[in-house]
Amino acid sequence: MPVRSPEVDPPAAPSAGGPALVRTRADLARARAGLPGPVAVVMTMGALHEGHAALVREARRRAASVVVTVFVNPLQFGAGEDLDRYPRDLEGDLALLGREGASLVFAPGPDEVYPGGPPQVRVQAGPLGDVLEGAVRPGHFDGVLTVVAKLLHLVRPDLALFGQKDAQQLALVRRMVADLDEPVEVVAVPTSREGDGLARSSRNAYLDADGRRAAVVLSAALAAGAAAAGRGAAAVLAAARERLAAEPGAVVDYCVLVDPRTLADVPDDAAGDALLAVAARVGTTRLIDNAPLGLAPPA
Numbered sequence: 001m002p003v004r005s006p007e008v009d010p011p012a013a014p015s016a017g018g019p020a021l022v023r024t025r026a027d028l029a030r031a032r033a034g035l036p037g038p039v040a041v042v043m044t045m046g047a048l049h050e051g052h053a054a055l056v057r058e059a060r061r062r063a064a065s066v067v068v069t070v071f072v073n074p075l076q077f078g079a080g081e082d083l084d085r086y087p088r089d090l091e092g093d094l095a096l097l098g099r100e101g102a103s104l105v106f107a108p109g110p111d112e113v114y115p116g117g118p119p120q121v122r123v124q125a126g127p128l129g130d131v132l133e134g135a136v137r138p139g140h141f142d143g144v145l146t147v148v149a150k151l152l153h154l155v156r157p158d159l160a161l162f163g164q165k166d167a168q169q170l171a172l173v174r175r176m177v178a179d180l181d182e183p184v185e186v187v188a189v190p191t192s193r194e195g196d197g198l199a200r201s202s203r204n205a206y207l208d209a210d211g212r213r214a215a216v217v218l219s220a221a222l223a224a225g226a227a228a229a230g231r232g233a234a235a236v237l238a239a240a241r242e243r244l245a246a247e248p249g250a251v252v253d254y255c256v257l258v259d260p261r262t263l264a265d266v267p268d269d270a271a272g273d274a275l276l277a278v279a280a281r282v283g284t285t286r287l288i289d290n291a292p293l294g295l296a297p298p299a
């Protein structure tokens, strides 16, 4: 897979009054050295929205300095996924990050992150990367973890914040940090939602008016499932699936109740932490959402 796509690199943009912007690893190292700690990192692929702003706010609450990375990582895009069409808006991103008080923005191009071309040695996500999103996006999580590891090494943060919205990514980052002894604390930030419950995502921009209406069924199904948590795993799944079935505008890929760490289906008599996760296609847009919940012990 080619790593370089020079025509789509974000343009260099001055950072007037906002956070310092660095484009190279050398400049990052210099700027990082002057940051008061603890230092938090929020990794993004740009096209930032309120969900990212919530991550930066939480990072600011927990750390003295917040580094935001903006990098559209070619390694995590599959053959049929359009890397070139991924939205890019570095100027808008810098404006948002200025408002949210980020300290430093690292927005490298692909050659800076992968100076030797596509990396020959990569992080393998293992079995956790093959299920759910990994089942429809083979190799995606290898690409995610490879760039997350590299960005951790380049930024050297004390904390790294990830959105609960991408629960599988979060579980895999936690697993990588534990398995590879990365010296960083991983912090999960609750999913940011629109007023009607729709999880904020860059992909929502692709929804037309009908799709936008239908998309609410994902969060509605999660709410229905969560409301049944006191009646056990089977009741949770039945409630969520019934709600999904009532919306013909959403074609469900999966609706599962899994262990949040292993992503394995929980048994019917499970109690304690579980993750209700859903993926559906609305028009041509694939949406995901999830809700962590506590299952009541069986009566």
Ligand code: PAF
Residues within 6 Å of the ligand: 043, 044, 045, 071, 073, 076, 144, 147, 148, 166, 169
């Ligand atoms: O969640 C994302 O935006 C990306 O997967 C991440 C973590 C920035 C890695 O490219």
